[in-house]
Amino acid sequence: MAFAELISQIPTLDILKRSIERGRVGHAYLFTGADRTVLERASRAFAKVMNCEAAEARNGGESAIVAECCDHCSSCERIEANHHGDVQWIRPESKMRIITIQQMRQLMDTLHLKPNDARYKVWTIVDADRMNPQSANAFLKTLEEPPGNSLMILLSTQPDRLLDTIRSRCLRLNFPGEQTATLRSEHQAWLESFAQQLTGKDSGMLDRYKALDVLMGQLSEARSSIEDSLRDRFLSDLPDDVDPKMLEKRDLELKAAVEAEYRRKRSELFTALEWWLRDVWMLSMHADASFLTFPDLHARSAELASRVATKPLLENIRLLEKLQRALHTNVQESLALEVHLLKLNL
Ligand SMILES: [Zn+2]
Structure with missing residues (x-):
C-alpha cells in the first residue's frame, strides 16, 4: 500500500513522513501502541519509503524530498515479501518468547556492514520488551554508537517494560489505534x-x-x-x-x-x-x-x-x-x- 494511503489509515505516520521530508530521520525509533499488527505495518512501510527505488529516482533532482513508496519496485516488493537482505526482523524466540543475546549479536554484526543494495539497513525488533537483561544491555551499546545508514525500529505493546536507557535513546511514536x-x-x-x-x-x-x-x-x-x-x-x-x-x-x-x-x-x-x-x-x-x-x-x-x-x-x-x-x-x-x-x- 502506498505510504499516503497508509497515513490516511494510521495518521501517526504523518509525523514520520514530515521528518523524512525534512531530512531528519533518526537512527532508532520506538513504535508503541496496543495493536502489534499496526506497529508492524508502520515499520514495514517506513522501511519501504526509506529504500524505494522509484522514490530515489524522483528525489534525485533538485525538488523537495517526497516521502512515498511505489510498492512495485524490486525493493518495495522484496520488503513486502520479507525477502530483502538489508531489511530484517527480530522476533522473540523459544518457548519463553525471549529476544536472546544471540539474536542481538546477529543484529550488531550485520548492522555494521554496509548495506548490500539498499540505502538503509532497517532492523525491526518486534516485542522489544521481550529482551532479557543481557540482550538489552548488548543492544544499548548499538544504540549509543549507531552505524551510518541504519535504522532500528523497536515495536512494543508494553513499553513500560523496556529499560529506561533504551526508551530514552529512541524517538518514540505512539500509535493509539484500536485495541x-x-x-x-x-x-x-x-x-x-x-x-x-x-x-x-x-x-x-x-x-x-x-x-x-x-x-x-x-x-x-x-x-x-x-x-x-x-x-x-x-x-x-x-x-x-x-x-x-x-x-x-x-x-x-x-x-x-x-x-x-x-x-x-x-x-x-x-x-x-x-x-x-x-x-x-x-x-x-x-x-x-x-x-x-x-x-x-x-x-x-x-x-x-x-x-x-x-x-x-x-x-x-x-x-x-x-x-x-x-x-x-x-x-x-x-x-x-x-x-x-x-x-x-x-
Ligand atoms: Zn518502491
Missing part, C-alpha cells in the same frame, strides 16, 4: 468456550459455574505463563555461586513483577469479556454485525441476545465494570468473580 485486534487475537478462543457454556436453553446455575471454570482456567494459565517468562528474565543471568541475599532480593522483585503483570493481564481479560457482553447487548438492539468486537462469535452472541432483554444485558456490562473496580481493591479474587459473574443476566 480490538489484540483483544480478538488473544481472547476469542476462551470467550468462545465461555459463551458455549451459556448458550443452549436457559443457562442454569451449573452452566454458569462451568463458564466460571473456563474463566478461572484462563486466569491460572495467564499467571503461570507470566511466571515462566519472568523467571527466566529475572533469574537466568545470575552466576552459579550467587550470594543468597542477592537471590532473595531478585526473588522478591520477581514476585512483585509477576503480580503487576498478572493484574494487567487479568484486567485485559475482563475488558475482553466486557466487549463481548457489549456485542450481545448491541445485537439485542439489532445493531449491525459490522460493529461487533468479536464477529466470529456472532451466532452465539445473537442467541443470547434473542433470549435476554436489552436492559438486563446492559446491566451485565455495568456488572463487569463493578467487578473490575472491586478487583482494584484488595478483595479476594475468586470471591469477587463468583459474586459478580453469577449475577450476570443470561
Whole structure:
C-alpha cells in the first residue's frame, strides 16, 4: 500500500513522513501502541519509503524530498515479501518468547556492514520488551554508537517494560489505534468456550459455574505463563555461586513483577469479556454485525441476545465494570468473580 494511503489509515505516520521530508530521520525509533499488527505495518512501510527505488529516482533532482513508496519496485516488493537482505526482523524466540543475546549479536554484526543494495539497513525488533537483561544491555551499546545508514525500529505493546536507557535513546511514536485486534487475537478462543457454556436453553446455575471454570482456567494459565517468562528474565543471568541475599532480593522483585503483570493481564481479560457482553447487548438492539468486537462469535452472541432483554444485558456490562473496580481493591479474587459473574443476566 502506498505510504499516503497508509497515513490516511494510521495518521501517526504523518509525523514520520514530515521528518523524512525534512531530512531528519533518526537512527532508532520506538513504535508503541496496543495493536502489534499496526506497529508492524508502520515499520514495514517506513522501511519501504526509506529504500524505494522509484522514490530515489524522483528525489534525485533538485525538488523537495517526497516521502512515498511505489510498492512495485524490486525493493518495495522484496520488503513486502520479507525477502530483502538489508531489511530484517527480530522476533522473540523459544518457548519463553525471549529476544536472546544471540539474536542481538546477529543484529550488531550485520548492522555494521554496509548495506548490500539498499540505502538503509532497517532492523525491526518486534516485542522489544521481550529482551532479557543481557540482550538489552548488548543492544544499548548499538544504540549509543549507531552505524551510518541504519535504522532500528523497536515495536512494543508494553513499553513500560523496556529499560529506561533504551526508551530514552529512541524517538518514540505512539500509535493509539484500536485495541480490538489484540483483544480478538488473544481472547476469542476462551470467550468462545465461555459463551458455549451459556448458550443452549436457559443457562442454569451449573452452566454458569462451568463458564466460571473456563474463566478461572484462563486466569491460572495467564499467571503461570507470566511466571515462566519472568523467571527466566529475572533469574537466568545470575552466576552459579550467587550470594543468597542477592537471590532473595531478585526473588522478591520477581514476585512483585509477576503480580503487576498478572493484574494487567487479568484486567485485559475482563475488558475482553466486557466487549463481548457489549456485542450481545448491541445485537439485542439489532445493531449491525459490522460493529461487533468479536464477529466470529456472532451466532452465539445473537442467541443470547434473542433470549435476554436489552436492559438486563446492559446491566451485565455495568456488572463487569463493578467487578473490575472491586478487583482494584484488595478483595479476594475468586470471591469477587463468583459474586459478580453469577449475577450476570443470561
Ligand atoms: Zn518502491
